[in-house]
Amino acid sequence: MMRFRVKCELDYSAEAPVVFLLNVRAQDNGCQKVIEENFSISPKLPHTLLTCPVTKNRFERIEAEVPGVFHIVYEAVVETRLHKLPASDLKETSPASFGLDVLPFIYPSRYSQSDRMGRLAADHFGNEACAVETVQEIVGWISRHIAYVSGSTDANTSSVDTLVERAGVCRDFAHLGIAFCRAMNIPARYFTGYAFQLEPPDFHACFETWIGGRWILWDATGLASPDGVVRIGTGRDAADVSVCTAFGNLKVERQSVDCQALDPSYKKMTPEELSTTVVCHDAAHPPGERAA
Numbered sequence: 396m397m398r399f400r401v402k403c404e405l406d407y408s409a410e411a412p413v414v415f416l417l418n419v420r421a422q423d424n425g426c427q428k429v430i431e432e433n434f435s436i437s438p439k440l441p442h443t444l445l446t447c448p449v450t451k452n453r454f455e456r457i458e459a460e461v462p463g464v465f466h467i468v469y470e471a472v473v474e475t476r477l478h479k480l481p482a483s484d485l486k487e488t489s490p491a492s493f494g495l496d497v498l499p500f501i502y503p504s505r506y507s508q509s510d511r512m513g514r515l516a517a518d519h520f521g522n523e524a525c526a527v528e529t530v531q532e533i534v535g536w537i538s539r540h541i542a543y544v545s546g547s548t549d550a551n552t553s554s555v556d557t558l559v560e561r562a563g564v565c566r567d568f569a570h571l572g573i574a575f576c577r578a579m580n581i582p583a584r585y586f587t588g589y590a591f592q593l594e595p596p597d598f599h600a601c602f603e604t605w606i607g608g609r610w611i612l613w614d615a616t617g618l619a620s621p622d623g624v625v626r627i628g629t630g631r632d633a634a635d636v637s638v639c640t641a642f643g644n645l646k647v648e649r650q651s652v653d654c655q656a657l658d659p660s661y662k663k664m665t666p667e668e669l670s671t672t673v674v675c676h677d678a679a680h681p682p683g684e685r686a687a
Contacts, residue, residue: 396474396475396476397474397475397477397622397656397657397658397661398430398472398473398474398475398656398657398658399472399473399475399589399591399623399625399654399655399656399657400470400471400472400473400653400654400655400657401421401469401470401471401473401589401625401653401654401655402468402469402470402471402652402653402654403419403468403469403470403589403598403650403651403652403653404466404467404468404649404650404651405417405419405466405467405468405639405647405649405650406464406465406466406467406647406648406649406650407464407465407467407639407645407646407647407648408463408464408465408645408646408648409459409462409463409465409643409644409645409646410462410644411462411643411644412459412460412461412462412643413459413641413642413643413644413645414456414457414458414459414641414642414643415456415457415459415639415640415641415642415643415645416445416454416455416456416457416639416640416641417454417455417457417467417638417639418452418453418454418455418587418627418628418636418637418638418639418640419455419467419469419598419627419638420432420434420444420453420454420455420469420471420627421453421471421473421588421589421625421626421627422451422452422453422626422627422628422629423451423453424451425476426475426476426477426676426677427473427474427475427476427625427626427676428473428474428476429471429472429473430471430472430473430474431471431472432469432470432471432472433468433469433470433471434455434467434468434469435467435468435469436457436465436466436467437465437466437467438463438465440457440458440459440460440465441457441458441460442455442456442457442458443455443456444456449496450628450629450630450635451629452627452628452629452630452635452636459645464648472657473625475622475624475625475676477622477674477675477676478609478674478675479622479672479673479674479675480609480672480673480674480675481671481672481673482527482531482670482671482672482673483527483671484607485525485526485527485606485607485609485611485673486607486608487525487526487606487607488526488605488606488607488608490580493582493605497582497605498582499631500577500582500583500584500605500631501577501580501581501582502577502631503574503577504573504631504632504634505553505631505632505634506552506553506554506566506570506632506633506634507553507554507570507571507573507574507577507583507585507631507632508553508554508555508574509554509573509574509575509576509577509578510578511555511574512554512555512558512574512575512578513578515558515578516533516575516578516579517578517579519532519536520532520533520536520575520579521579526579526581526604526606527606527611527673529576529579529581530572530576530581530604530606530611530613531670533572533575533576533579533615534572534613534614534615536575537568537571537572537575537615538615538616538617540561541557541561541562541563541567541568541571541615542561542562542563543562543563543564543565543568543616543618544562544563544564545564545595546564547560547562547563547564548560548562548563548564548566548567550637552566552567553570554567554570554571554573554574555574557570557571558571565597565599565600565601565614565616565618566600566633568600568614568615568616569585569586569600569601569602569615569633570585570632570633571615572602572613572615573585573602573632576602576604581604581605581606582604582605583602583603583604583605584602584603584605584610584629584630584631585600585602585629585630585631585632585633585635585636586600586601586602586603586612586624586626586628586629586676587599587600587626587627587628587629587630587633587636587638588601588624588625588626588627588628589624589625589627589652589653589654590618590619590620590623590624590625590654591619591620591623591624591654591655591656591661591663592619592623592654592663593618593619593652593654594618596651596652596653597650597652598627598638598652599614599618599619599624600633601613601614601615601619601621601624602615603629603676603677609675609677610675610676610677611673611674611675612624612673612674612675612676619663620663620664621664621669621673621674622663622664622674623654623656623661623663623664624654624676625654626676
């Protein structure tokens with residue numbers, strides 16, 4: 396178990412009354428425990444905490460009844476209870492075993508158009524011996540062929556766009572990884588969270604794959620260590636877990652994000668470790684049991 400202190404500060408402005416959803420709270424579930432947290436808005440606005448019963452994503456619904464600039468601060472101490480496993484220990488997972496909670500992550504989605512990448516994925520990744528090796532090759536390919544360029548994409552950029560432009564930010568790397576994995580019949584989902592020693596500091600996007608009855612975390616950017624992140628949300632892609640969804644006009648004026656490890660001895664995983672060890676931030680299903 397490891398503990399992290401996470402914090403974000405956000406300034407939004409509105410010229411008219413608006414309702415918006417904010418997705419910055421750390422998840423509180425069986426594999427991640429929120430020890431303490433504080434959420435504040437200045438000036439004070441009516442807000443309600445909503446928790447999705449399926450994903451456990453936690454949203455703040457905020458009602459800005461008058462125009463103005465709103466300063467929002469969220470900070471928490473979070474304990475992660477992840478599992479590190481030898482990559483070679485993961486068993487193959489057949490589509491016949493995919494339960495109803497896994498199936499949505501095998502289909503194409505708005506930002507991860509896996510249905511347009513089948514031939515390309517098969518040509519590049521179809522010769523690997525097992526699912527773990529396939530994902531490792533996908534992560535390596537993205538790292539080698541896609542440049543990380545801040546500000547190079549926007550909210551409309553999809554995995555196909557990233558493939559064409561060969562540049563993007565963390566959400567684009569994650570969307571492309573998800574699309575390739577789904578094209579290879581490996582369920583994949585979007586992970587957004589806080590990351591330790593991330594440069595530049597920001598919310599971070601990774602992706603998870605369903606292999607051997609576990610959701611395994613991958614970061615194609617290489618900017619974060621899989622054991623040094625705190626989950627905010629899970630979804631099919633970024634459309635499900637955007638930081639802010641406004642039902643009206645709302646503009647972000649300023650944003651700062653921070654994640655600190657409370658154990659001073661903690662160090663990121665090395666490339667050698669990442670080549671042989673996988674990280675799971677979710678509970679395993681008992682052998683022979685389908686996720687349902």
